[in-house]
Amino acid sequence: MAWTAVPPPFWGQRERKEMTRTTLEFHPGDLTAEEAVAFGRLLDQGVADLEALLGPDLPSATARAGRIRYIVSPRIEISRCHGRTVLLPLERVRPRSAPYLHETVHALLPSAGEHVWLNEGLACHLESWVSENRGGYDAHVFTSAGDRGIHAAARRILETEAGRAVLPWVGAHGSPPRLEEDRGGVARPFYVLSQSLTKHVVTSVGLGPVVGAASSGDPEALRKLTGRSGEAWKQDWLRSIGAPIPG
Numbered sequence: 001m002a003w004t005a006v007p008p009p010f011w012g013q014r015e016r017k018e019m020t021r022t023t024l025e026f027h028p029g030d031l032t033a034e035e036a037v038a039f040g041r042l043l044d045q046g047v048a049d050l051e052a053l054l055g056p057d058l059p060s061a062t063a064r065a066g067r068i069r070y071i072v073s074p075r076i077e078i079s080r081c082h083g084r085t086v087l088l089p090l091e092r093v094r095p096r097s098a099p100y101l102h103e104t105v106h107a108l109l110p111s112a113g114e115h116v117w118l119n120e121g122l123a124c125h126l127e128s129w130v131s132e133n134r135g136g137y138d139a140h141v142f143t144s145a146g147d148r149g150i151h152a153a154a155r156r157i158l159e160t161e162a163g164r165a166v167l168p169w170v171g172a173h174g175s176p177p178r179l180e181e182d183r184g185g186v187a188r189p190f191y192v193l194s195q196s197l198t199k200h201v202v203t204s205v206g207l208g209p210v211v212g213a214a215s216s217g218d219p220e221a222l223r224k225l226t227g228r229s230g231e232a233w234k235q236d237w238l239r240s241i242g243a244p245i246p247g
Contacts (some may be wrong), residue, residue, distance in 0.1 A: 024036060071086070074109075118214050124191055142192055
């Protein structure tokens, strides 16, 4: 582990902690040395766990090399991923509620095409699965159900008006209006339903075809790789979790 000072211009002077697979950057004083070491190790192990799952199924065109860069700052309001750089709010890192595993999935598996439900659902699914079966923690940004309880959470969401309103975009292309602006009323039900549907597909056909579909820009990739379209998977998923199927 190596410590260096990161020069401006990005938000002033920062410290950098380099691990095997990751680089952690933060403002002096925002994290103690002990906090930085602990979080750096957590990031590095998270990347290792996800690479072990995703690596064999990533197309060569989307495979990435080099460290993933994580920037922690009080000036960051919402966790984001931009290429190989993950931005995390300091206020979430300290209490162990930062969605670092979710954003790491995006860094390892760049979004392609317009199947937003699949890209976000896969990131949510792997965040929960890895934290429950390998290590690290689930940020529980939109639900505390975790991988084991996501289908029950989806059933509850579908009993609400908000859940029914976003359902047309789950298993389809595009995303519901105001997904970015309304995190509670739109993003929350959309992400929970997308995670549940993605888990259903992964459980049915395995992780490989789902990773292949998520990394493809082909709108028909899910059907070609799994034998069913997103809409067909949605109908099967709704039946399997005991939810009403829209007429």
